[in-house]
Amino acid sequence: MASIELRNIRKSFGAVNVIKGVDLEVRKGEFMVFVGPSGCGKSTLLRLISGLEDITSGEMLFDGKVVNALTPSKRGIAMVFQSYALYPHMTVYENMAFGLKLEKGHSKDEIRQRVEKAADMLQIRQYLDRLPKQLSGGQRQRVAIGRAITRDPKVFLFDEPLSNLDAALRVATRIEIAKLHESMDNVTMIYVTHDQVEAMTLADRICVLRDGLVEQVGTPMELYEKPDSIFVAGFIGSPKMNFITGEKAAAFNCTTLGIRGEHMLVKDDGIWEGEVIHTENLGADAYVYLEMGQEEPIVVRLEGAASYHSGAKLRVSPMEDRIHRFDDAGKPIR
Amino acid sequence: MASIELRNIRKSFGAVNVIKGVDLEVRKGEFMVFVGPSGCGKSTLLRLISGLEDITSGEMLFDGKVVNALTPSKRGIAMVFQSYALYPHMTVYENMAFGLKLEKGHSKDEIRQRVEKAADMLQIRQYLDRLPKQLSGGQRQRVAIGRAITRDPKVFLFDEPLSNLDAALRVATRIEIAKLHESMDNVTMIYVTHDQVEAMTLADRICVLRDGLVEQVGTPMELYEKPDSIFVAGFIGSPKMNFITGEKAAAFNCTTLGIRGEHMLVKDDGIWEGEVIHTENLGADAYVYLEMGQEEPIVVRLEGAASYHSGAKLRVSPMEDRIHRFDDAGKPIR
Amino acid sequence: MKSELLQQRIRAARWFLVPMLIALAIVAGWPLLRSIWFSFTDVTLNDLYGAEWVGFSNYLRWQVLESGTVRYRGVLADPAWWNAVWNTVRFAFWSVAWETVLGMVVALVLNAEFRGRGIVRAAILIPWAIPTIVSAKMWSWMLNDQFGIINDLGMKLGLLSAPVAWTASADTAMTAVLIVDIWKTTPFMALLILAGLQMIPKDIYEAADIDGVHPVKQFFRITLPLVRPALMVAIIFRVLDALRIFDLIYVLTPNSSSTKTMSVLAQENLFQFNNFAEGSTQSTLLFLLIAIFTILYIWLGKVNFEGGDR
Amino acid sequence: AELSIVSGDTGNGLAFLRSQLDRFEAETGHTVTVVPMPSSTTDQFGQYRLWLAAGNTDIDVYQTDVIWAPQLADQFLDLTEAAKDVVGNHFPSIIESQTVDGKLVALPAFTDAPALYYRKDLLEKHGKSVPATWAELETTAKEIMDAERAEGNSEIWGFVFQGNAYEGLTCDALEWVMSNGGGQIVEADGTISVNNEQAAAAIDRAAGWVGTIAPEGVLAYMEEESRGVWQLGNAVFMRNWPYAYALGNGADSAVAGKFDVAPLPAGDGEGARSAATLGGWNMAVSKYSPDPEAAIELVKFLASEEVQKERAIKQSNLPTIPSLYEDADVLAASPFMANWKAIFEQAVPRPSAPTKTDYNEVSSLFWSAVHDTLAGNGSAAENLEVLEADLQDLKGDAW
Amino acid sequence: MGATFDLWKLTKTALFYALVVFIVVVSVFPFYYAILTSLKSGTDLFRVTYWPTSFSLDNFRQVFSQGAFPRNLLNSVFVASVTVILALFLAITASFALSRVRFRGRSLLLMTILAVSMFPQIAVLAGLFEVIRFLGIYNTPWALIFAYTIFTLPFTVWVLTTFMRDLPVEIEEAAIVDGASPWVIITQVFMPLMWPALVTTGLLAFIAAWNEFLFALTFTVSNDTRTVPVAIALLSGGSQYEIPWGIIMAASVVVTVPLVALVLVFQRKIVSGLTAGGVKG
Numbered sequence A, B: 001m002a003s004i005e006l007r008n009i010r011k012s013f014g015a016v017n018v019i020k021g022v023d024l025e026v027r028k029g030e031f032m033v034f035v036g037p038s039g040c041g042k043s044t045l046l047r048l049i050s051g052l053e054d055i056t057s058g059e060m061l062f063d064g065k066v067v068n069a070l071t072p073s074k075r076g077i078a079m080v081f082q083s084y085a086l087y088p089h090m091t092v093y094e095n096m097a098f099g100l101k102l103e104k105g106h107s108k109d110e111i112r113q114r115v116e117k118a119a120d121m122l123q124i125r126q127y128l129d130r131l132p133k134q135l136s137g138g139q140r141q142r143v144a145i146g147r148a149i150t151r152d153p154k155v156f157l158f159d160e161p162l163s164n165l166d167a168a169l170r171v172a173t174r175i176e177i178a179k180l181h182e183s184m185d186n187v188t189m190i191y192v193t194h195d196q197v198e199a200m201t202l203a204d205r206i207c208v209l210r211d212g213l214v215e216q217v218g219t220p221m222e223l224y225e226k227p228d229s230i231f232v233a234g235f236i237g238s239p240k241m242n243f244i245t246g247e248k249a250a251a252f253n254c255t256t257l258g259i260r261g262e263h264m265l266v267k268d269d270g271i272w273e274g275e276v277i278h279t280e281n282l283g284a285d286a287y288v289y290l291e292m293g294q295e296e297p298i299v300v301r302l303e304g305a306a307s308y309h310s311g312a313k314l315r316v317s318p319m320e321d322r323i324h325r326f327d328d329a330g331k332p333i334r
Numbered sequence C: 001m002k003s004e005l006l007q008q009r010i011r012a013a014r015w016f017l018v019p020m021l022i023a024l025a026i027v028a029g030w031p032l033l034r035s036i037w038f039s040f041t042d043v044t045l046n047d048l049y050g051a052e053w054v055g056f057s058n059y060l061r062w063q064v065l066e067s068g069t070v071r072y073r074g075v076l077a078d079p080a081w082w083n084a085v086w087n088t089v090r091f092a093f094w095s096v097a098w099e100t101v102l103g104m105v106v107a108l109v110l111n112a113e114f115r116g117r118g119i120v121r122a123a124i125l126i127p128w129a130i131p132t133i134v135s136a137k138m139w140s141w142m143l144n145d146q147f148g149i150i151n152d153l154g155m156k157l158g159l160l161s162a163p164v165a166w167t168a169s170a171d172t173a174m175t176a177v178l179i180v181d182i183w184k185t186t187p188f189m190a191l192l193i194l195a196g197l198q199m200i201p202k203d204i205y206e207a208a209d210i211d212g213v214h215p216v217k218q219f220f221r222i223t224l225p226l227v228r229p230a231l232m233v234a235i236i237f238r239v240l241d242a243l244r245i246f247d248l249i250y251v252l253t254p255n256s257s258s259t260k261t262m263s264v265l266a267q268e269n270l271f272q273f274n275n276f277a278e279g280s281t282q283s284t285l286l287f288l289l290i291a292i293f294t295i296l297y298i299w300l301g302k303v304n305f306e307g308g309d310r
Numbered sequence D: 001a002e003l004s005i006v007s008g009d010t011g012n013g014l015a016f017l018r019s020q021l022d023r024f025e026a027e028t029g030h031t032v033t034v035v036p037m038p039s040s041t042t043d044q045f046g047q048y049r050l051w052l053a054a055g056n057t058d059i060d061v062y063q064t065d066v067i068w069a070p071q072l073a074d075q076f077l078d079l080t081e082a083a084k085d086v087v088g089n090h091f092p093s094i095i096e097s098q099t100v101d102g103k104l105v106a107l108p109a110f111t112d113a114p115a116l117y118y119r120k121d122l123l124e125k126h127g128k129s130v131p132a133t134w135a136e137l138e139t140t141a142k143e144i145m146d147a148e149r150a151e152g153n154s155e156i157w158g159f160v161f162q163g164n165a166y167e168g169l170t171c172d173a174l175e176w177v178m179s180n181g182g183g184q185i186v187e188a189d190g191t192i193s194v195n196n197e198q199a200a201a202a203i204d205r206a207a208g209w210v211g212t213i214a215p216e217g218v219l220a221y222m223e224e225e226s227r228g229v230w231q232l233g234n235a236v237f238m239r240n241w242p243y244a245y246a247l248g249n250g251a252d253s254a255v256a257g258k259f260d261v262a263p264l265p266a267g268d269g270e271g272a273r274s275a276a277t278l279g280g281w282n283m284a285v286s287k288y289s290p291d292p293e294a295a296i297e298l299v300k301f302l303a304s305e306e307v308q309k310e311r312a313i314k315q316s317n318l319p320t321i322p323s324l325y326e327d328a329d330v331l332a333a334s335p336f337m338a339n340w341k342a343i344f345e346q347a348v349p350r351p352s353a354p355t356k357t358d359y360n361e362v363s364s365l366f367w368s369a370v371h372d373t374l375a376g377n378g379s380a381a382e383n384l385e386v387l388e389a390d391l392q393d394l395k396g397d398a399w
Numbered sequence E: 001m002g003a004t005f006d007l008w009k010l011t012k013t014a015l016f017y018a019l020v021v022f023i024v025v026v027s028v029f030p031f032y033y034a035i036l037t038s039l040k041s042g043t044d045l046f047r048v049t050y051w052p053t054s055f056s057l058d059n060f061r062q063v064f065s066q067g068a069f070p071r072n073l074l075n076s077v078f079v080a081s082v083t084v085i086l087a088l089f090l091a092i093t094a095s096f097a098l099s100r101v102r103f104r105g106r107s108l109l110l111m112t113i114l115a116v117s118m119f120p121q122i123a124v125l126a127g128l129f130e131v132i133r134f135l136g137i138y139n140t141p142w143a144l145i146f147a148y149t150i151f152t153l154p155f156t157v158w159v160l161t162t163f164m165r166d167l168p169v170e171i172e173e174a175a176i177v178d179g180a181s182p183w184v185i186i187t188q189v190f191m192p193l194m195w196p197a198l199v200t201t202g203l204l205a206f207i208a209a210w211n212e213f214l215f216a217l218t219f220t221v222s223n224d225t226r227t228v229p230v231a232i233a234l235l236s237g238g239s240q241y242e243i244p245w246g247i248i249m250a251a252s253v254v255v256t257v258p259l260v261a262l263v264l265v266f267q268r269k270i271v272s273g274l275t276a277g278g279v280k281g
């Protein structure tokens, strides 16, 4: 268990500034998710925290102590990599026990106990004797997590642990991680992803990064309901928030009007008219894509099945209390 | 444009039977999606249709003519691969023109025209001179599709074209493909996926495969509403259908009771009680996972945000008209 | 029923393989069979075409003397042959062992990132690019006891008390040959190992850093096991080569019995002495030895030539 | 006709050969191409054998070492008939060495014999005379070496020769053995004579030089290494072929003008005498030559007195025709050649004639035995005993 | 972040560079010494020096005036290049068949090809000689080109086969769907993808052919057809026993420099080529 504090952290590779001054506090036992578009510096920030990368300037504190110069193993962290990074020549058991064996002072029995406990937690006990290549992607990722658990770290770091898994597995493993966090609630976790569904479902708080800087930090619901900028608004939520500009927005006294698909109502007296260009039926609900003279099609989410033909005209209205208004600078007008 | 008929098609690799006798008709201009768990033979079936793989026994007919022995290029098919399979050393233009250049009898001008037409359709005209490695994943996949379009095929085959893309891109490209199908409506398309969202949103008809055999063929809504078996029921729809066995099922006169998360109601007088083990807030809706003494947690989908604490007790009821009842053999009781 | 596609591919494969196989059959198969055949005849270079079949007598024959003692003759009873076998094996073992170790060191260095790596990489390949005949001569010059720079250097640095006649004395001749061979082929080994090293994913080392694994431990517990497949293939190619060593020894110490290898002995019998049949026998035995080694190595080392054993 | 001649001759030798061939071409209208070969006689021999065995028609004339005639005799034409008018002019011993079973295999082009090179200046300085016996050489060398070393010339050695395990050692050792009255390994009638006390004594003595008056490295020396040491001024005596004479007097030589040559020392004991191994090169015609007549013509031309005289003058090669040693032109050009007549008269052939096709193996066995002894692996007597048995095996019933 | 930390890091860096320097010196020194020797002449040759004392290009001049050295260089370039091209051509088609088409006895064939490269060169000399004379290519560059396939072909086939095995199946299948024949797949799809492997194996084969001595000596009999290693062996001093060290070293330098240049140019490719599958064990 550790709180982590970043004070004006900067990182440059040669002449390129990648992290441009990040201040952030991650609380003890918190599940913090870093999201942001590709290349914004999420992985780099995580690696700075882990100690795998040197900090160019600024201070990193764990529980109030500066750790800038500490090696990863001394920071009491564990890390799960996108590519699993399992030792291919070791069995699952050896993979999980390797770190402990090297730390002096653990008896064989103790090691076995800890490995088995972690394995039970992740339901991979029956695979302990297999090699990584004999496991499926999801199982491998669980082993990687198990390896981290075994070390009993104060801080858990994840770098896009799910992006190599297929959709179904992603959902299942996501839930595993959430349960893990709940069961180990005094361990701080930091999780990098660019999938906003993961961010929403897992995070205690989300940190949205953009181009090496923190754009907004807050709980998922804060970000969903009160985004601090167009950037955050567009990033959080699925389907993506619709942005409407021009006259239609001006009517609401703003430059850009943001409205989510689920907050649009189809009514005969809808204030906007659009042409259906595509309908997706997902069973429980349906997405209707409308051409409304905006840059991108406008999505409307409907309960149950929808059966509009392409080309049909539809009138829709936004729910007034769910509108997000943004000014020229992309900042919300409240 | 072609109709495709499979008559008792079998395929074995050595002693292993992979396709065990498939009868299927794909109609002209239809969008057919093959779904099924990993290893069930989806890709193999697609490759049998493409001609990349030899048919062990049975007959394959295109427009009524047996094509068992024809090479892929002579069948008039085009294929889009999961891994894009672009020629890395050729520019986008060359990639798209390659097939045409090999077919004798196309003038340079004609080739250029056809490539440009396809490129316009997919909005990749500005990338024609780039190499694949200079493109993003989504752009690459569009090039792969463009390459297929350029050949002006009668049949379009896709093997999990989206599974290498990240969530956001997957949604966007999925829509592209749907639009493509609409705009080329006399081209038959066969699409393999194991993502049921894709299957639901894209298909005219879905063919559910299981272990080398066809389990059910039908429109997405048919499968969603009237699955022919537990297997299909569990496979179609997201989140996965909840299956309830034991006494609770017996109360409904069936061995297994299937009810989707979106068809569960939380009410104080709910007939079942469960303990909340996890809650996922996705913004527009929330999934609540309940422990109810079943093999897997039971999912309940709620509109808007949910704020149940883990451990809380919740009473729920299924919507009576949305219940699926299955007998011992896993077949529906109607 | 084979589809057109399959037929087309098999037809193409045939056309693609035939030229290569014909070329190999002519250039290697025929001479090889001929050598093996020669080993069963009494052929001499003065009369290549009038050879007569003598069965295994070139390999082993015996003669019962009047006293009743049996005398064994033939290559298998020839101490010079066994001496050559011993020399060859000794040479192959030590050279490959050293080349592996040094090659590993060099490969590790080259695998690190530092400035001027490209130049260093090229510099390291120089020994390998120099024709063997030239480098052998160069080294025999450098190893000379009177005007050789190695002795001079050794004396100046205080490593040697008196000049050593490297190639002359039986004790050092093998060492001299080994030095030259190791110098010459380590780069090649390093290159192959480097290729193997570069296939190890970087993130595994990061995982190890996080596990707190000391770099030395990382080498033995992670790098070494993971580079093993590449190493195995590199070693087998090198051993095959080392077992056939000819030109280096031929130039450096052609007549020293402490370095005479099977190939050198065979060459001597084939072309210097009037023993073409014995020479052929020795070549055939060498071939057999190499073949057996290869099979054993592939079998015991579980080298998977078909697809990699990761 | 178009002829080709293969020759392992080097640099100036090749140039000279070419100039003579030009003359031949002009005189006869044939064209001749020279195929040069590496100077290593072992390499040459291996190649020639292979070429001849396979019936190579691309080469008409071979330049052969004196010891090869018996081994390659089957593949060369008999020149007896063609050369009957000129054989009488040559040293009979040389003609004999090229005659195998009554068949004249090659005609001699020039001969070669080693001498003892000594440092005039050092002998004078230390008041020594040119040694006539090996024992004298030993003591002289030792004394001068010690004295010079004491004066600070730390790199000087007493005697350098060719101690590497190769044909050259056979030559050196044959000289030691022969000069000590130990026979010539295999006698003309084919008896194996090498295992005798005098031979053993001679070789043991030589073994005693290594590390005392000769550097350890002499065990790896061939001609060039010895010359290197010598030419740097680091040896009092050297055993070498005539080629070192001209080079030793070259501009950049440390010993230019400070040395002279003498016949090799004699041994002691019964039959002791100075002995020099017979070297030299000959011309032979391939059996597979498409145009043997022209080839024979060429061989005769190259062995002719005229060419030999030119050779002696321009190349300092020793002629095989006795009269040329008195020729004024020759002596004017190479005055040292007068010395060599004496040396040459002491020359002994290696036992290539009696051992026939097995000569190379015999020689190899011999030099190995000697090299072992020099290197301290067993005494001469032990090694010679084994050698005798090996030779006996090799010989079987007859060579 | 104490000073001790930095000091330790500094020492490590220093030690590392010391090792690099040591490796480079050991690798390059003999070559350097050869250059040094090639600049000397006469008795100077027998004196040990570490730095250039005299600078004379005499030896180089001699190299180019003796025999037909420039011609031999050309021969070497020709023989080595054609050998490489031929070997790559045969190997790339063969390795397509070996790595991409399923047929029985495939691994047996691969083992046989490896076995072929196991026979000592010296032992096939006689048989090869007969074949070459039979084919009537004796004493032409073709004799060497032909003979060199014995060691270049198995090697290139092996490396290219392992490499081609790693090329993604989908790309090939995409080409099949596009209507490409095996030949088109090889030439237009695979070859461009295999540049690193081709360069690497090509370079290895080139060096092997460039350096070969025994065959070159046996199968050519005139100055105009010989290659450089033979020419070097033929370089001679004034007389039989005199070894012209200076000239030999000069020639060696002349012969080696192009290879070093070649290696320098391609070094990046060499490594990536092997990485890309050449020795994936």
Ligand SMILES: Nc1ncnc2c1ncn2[C@@H]1O[C@H](COP(=O)(O)OP(=O)(O)OP(=O)(O)O)[C@@H](O)[C@H]1O
Binding pocket: A013, A016, A018, A036, A037, A038, A039, A040, A041, A042, A043, A044, A045, A194
């Ligand atoms: N070792 C490095 N040297 C130079 N630049 C680097 C290095 N590592 C990362 N960068 C650069 O830093 C920026 C941020 O990289 P980072 O990997 O942190 O992005 P990310 O947010 O994790 O992106 P993704 O979602 O694609 O993983 C990128 O522009 C990248 O090119």
Ligand SMILES: Nc1ncnc2c1ncn2[C@@H]1O[C@H](COP(=O)(O)OP(=O)(O)OP(=O)(O)O)[C@@H](O)[C@H]1O
Binding pocket: B013, B016, B018, B036, B037, B038, B039, B040, B041, B042, B043, B044, B045, B194
């Ligand atoms: N070339 C082959 N040789 C042997 N077995 C094969 C071969 N190709 C496929 N199989 C086997 O056939 C079965 C079906 O494979 P297929 O690739 O069609 O599955 P899939 O439904 O596409 O699965 P996924 O969703 O994982 O892609 C699998 O069990 C697979 O192991």
Ligand SMILES: [Mg+2]
Binding pocket: A042, A043, A044
């Ligand atoms: Mg990242």
Ligand SMILES: [Mg+2]
Binding pocket: B042, B043, B044
């Ligand atoms: Mg598949």
